[in-house]
Amino acid sequence: GAGVSQTPSNKVTEKGKYVELRCDPISGHTALYWYRQSLGQGPEFLIYFQGTGAADDSGLPNDRFFAVRPxxxxxxxxxxxxxxxxxxxYLCASSSTSRExxxxxxxxxxxxxL
Amino acid sequence: SQQGEEDPQALSIQEGENATMNCSYKTSINNLQWYRQNSGRGLVHLILIRSNEREKHSGRLRVTLDTSKKSSSLLITASRAADTASYFCATIQGNNRLAFGKGNQVVVIP
Known part of the structure; x- marks a missing residue:
């Protein structure tokens, strides 16, 4: 089946603007994760959803960041x-359950x- | 905080040679995973080794885990140009979130 898809693939915006990044997980996967990867670094965890609820948002850097999965x-x-x-x-990942x-x-x- | 930490290497090898990279971590783990990333985009899961395993093979990949030293190694045998990528180890923290190291860049020269 189809894998995880993310749109857009590239987004250029100006300082102060608002952006939305979309993630389509693998069908049937209940767990969804967002990570952020800076140049030369490994991905860093942002937020984890189990179903519709954010089970762990401790990685969000500040209140400018928010994620939903309605x-x-x-x-x-x-x-x-x-x-x-x-x-x-910004990387999105999904898994079938949350248990490893x-x-x-x-x-x-x-x-x-910019 | 990052738990998996690779030795910060940039390997450049000839096609056909073996590539070895290492990873250390700080906390107790249930498993350790290795991922590959091409061109700084999506990560591909390569292999998972559980804490009660010492060695695991998958095709040309060989992973070892030493829980007493909190370290793991990834060996790619008979490398190919297509193996050129960044390789990350990752451990699972609370709520199943992955903690990645900084990665190893491997360049395989045809």
Whole structure:
């Protein structure tokens, strides 16, 4: 079946703007994760959904970042008042359950804040 | 905080040679996973080794785990140009979130 998809693949925005990044997980996967990867670094955890609820949002860097998953499938990561430091690749992953199952990653969205 | 930490290497090898990279971690684990990333985009899961395993093979990949030293190694045998990528180890923290190291860049020269 189809893997995890993310849109857009690239997003260029200006400082102070609002952006939304979308993730379509593998069908039937109940767990969904967002990570952020800066240049030369490994991915860092942002938020984890189990179904519709955010089970762990401890990785969100500040209150400008918010994510939703209203129907337990597609998720949207929302960033308000973007800053240049938000520039990174935002990766989404899904797994069939939360119990140490393999996480399948999407291709990521490269966000550039000018 | 990052738990998996690879030795910060950039390996450049000839096609056909073996590539070895290492990873250390700090806390107790149930398993350790290795991922590959091409061109800084999506990660591909390669192999998972559980804490009660010492060695695991998958095709040309061989992973070892030493829980007493909190370290793991990934060996790619008979490398190919298509193996050129960044390789990350990751451990699972609370709520199943992955903690990645900084990664090893491997370049296989045809």
């Amino acid at each position: 129907e337990g499938s597609v998720s949207t990561l929302k960033i308000q008042r973007t800053e240049r430091g938000d520039s990174a690749v 199952d393999t996480q399948y990653f999407g291709p990521g969205t490269r966000l550039t804040v």
